[in-house]
Amino acid sequence: MNKRPCYRRFERIVFKYAVSGLFAILFLGTGSKSYCQSFFYFENKISISPDSTLTYYTFLTQYDNGRGIARIRYTEPSSGENRLVEINLRDSADARGGLESQEHFLIDEGEPLPIQGAGLAGFLMPRFVFKMQKEEEDVFYVPDAIAYQWPDGSWRTSEMLVNQQKSNRDLKKERDLVSVFFNESDAFYLYLYAMRTSPRDPTKRKEKLYLITVANTLDSTIAKSTRRDVANVVKIFTQLTTDANMDMLTQMVIDSALSKRAVELVLAKLRPSPVDIVVFYYSGHGFRYSNDKSEYPRMSLRTSQKAELSKNNMSVEGIYKVLLTKKARVTIVLSDCCNDDIGEPVPSGPTLMKSRGPSGDYIPVLNKGVMNRLFFPQKPLAILIGSADRNQLAVGNPSLGGYFTNSLTVELRKVLYGMPENATWVSILANTKKQASWLSLSAACGDNRCVQSARFAVTP
Missing domain, CATH: 3.40.50.1460 (Rossmann fold)
Known part of the structure; x- marks a missing residue:
């Protein structure tokens, strides 16, 4: 216990x-200094060929119980279709790192869910890398990198263009950003903008x-x-x-x-x-x-x-x-x-x-x-x-x-x-x-x- x-x-x-x-x-x-959930916004660029790149835009909610959920928006390369995908995540930590592992991963749990767009063609599954930091007696983890899994099973680290942590207060002022990932009927959108302040x-x-x-x-x-x-x-x-x-x-x-x-x-x-x-x-x-x-x-x-x-x-x-x-x-x-x-x-x-x-x-x-x-x-x-x-x-x-x-x-x-x-x-x-x-x-x-x-x- x-x-x-x-x-x-x-x-x-x-x-x-x-x-x-x-x-x-x-x-x-x-x-x-620590809360039960944190919000992050990422932009990541992936080279899919010598002359072609793919940018993923991610809104991540991370909970302090080893779980998370991410919404990822991208443009499917072959069709040009704008897509939005949701994935559930879990901490991959195990006993090998002891009580305070220097590095943790949030990895997918279950199948991705298409929110917008037809299917999942071209979608690359992410792995979120968090690094440990210490501040006085407090230990916490900050997002450091995102790797994506290629069709052959290998992982490639992307170029991190934007890595921002957001508070509720920040998000209330950034409705345009939130609207990229949530529509006005989504529970999270309603929580931010429809509830009393x-x-x-x-x-x-x-x-x-x-x-x-x-x-x-x-x-x-x-x-x-x-x-x-x-x-x-x-x-x-x-x-x-x-x-x-x-x-x-x-x-x-x-x-x-x-x-x-x-x-x-x-x-x-x-x-x-x-x-x-x-x-x-x-x-x-x-x-x-x-x-x-x-x-x-x-x-x-x-x-x-x-x-x-x-x-x-x-x-x-x-x-x-x-x-x-x-x-x-x-x-x-x-x-x-x-x-x-x-x-x-x-x-x-x-x-x-x-x-x-x-x-x-x-x-x-x-x-x-x-x-x-x-x-x-x-x-x-x-x-x-x-x-x-x-x-x-x-x-x-x-x-x-x-x-x-x-x-x-x-x-x-x-x-x-x-x-x-x-x-x-x-x-x-x-x-x-x-x-x-x-x-x-x-x-x-x-x-x-x-x-x-x-x-x-x-x-x-």
Whole structure:
């Protein structure tokens, strides 16, 4: 279990609040050097014969979970037809480069999709090359080159004519550029130009969000990962509640405050109203007994291996049942931990590339329609999530944190600060499950690749 936050500076702040007892309203800044998605514009020239060249124009959206999507416009050489192609991309990183590979590639995943023009004749598949850079304690990757695959399978590096990173604010001023790749009915176009421009809802909401985070941040084998996890989760809900203009009351049971008694005390004191939201999040060691009936794991709440495990654990599904009795409008219980024997070593996979945040103030706009659908439903909603199924281990690394938490927070940001089509909790969790599952295959569990398949239930 492990992960990395979309916003980095925050994690230096969050751990002051490792208290157990009353809930507190948290007021935090949103400054950061790293975001969950970045936009790039490229122009590349390719020599296809001694006297002929081809220029590709590319708009790339890169996410900090190892995924990306590119729209590429070009003129087909033989017909002169103007074409637009969309391709899904993934990070090719694997364990050979360690936690911080000097070079990463975004490569195609699946077949290209023609958006405009007849077919794909003459289209050359790209490979985006990113190089690592360091800035103080921050590590990020910047686009360095684009190579294209020739019909014989070989790769040729193109001439980079334009390599620009774009912020939302930049793109709002460059409608002509965006129109090269998106028409006025595309979700991304609507997000940029049809949504309100103010990031904060002007009307104070009466609903509150209660966030309970429980994490083992002292165990040397997982401490860096769990701290990333907590920062990741708190940050996404902090921005959501700030932009929705509602209070977030948070309680952290971490560091030396971690104990079964502390968690029980927090649950006992929780008093949400029928319109409120309750989110319980756990990152740490997880396990199961051989005779456990629940498909979800138990949380190990020990700060010392000498403590008796049988007296220092709680069932994730048991927490869920307790919280349901509080009768909040939305109840979410999420655990990012192993779901196997307690003695199994925690697997660690490679890191994924992330981009440096755009220069200047970056203020994403909250999609109120999506927010209302997810967090303010007409009927009560309950969600139970385990990052690993029965007899599976949860994977991540110290740089990213847990793969599942990383994937979930990136997915939430994509739908809350974008224009998704019909996003639901089921679709969000299904996409997160698929992404975390793919990432886990990069790590070794014993002599085999790790298989991690999240389990979740959404009611109704």
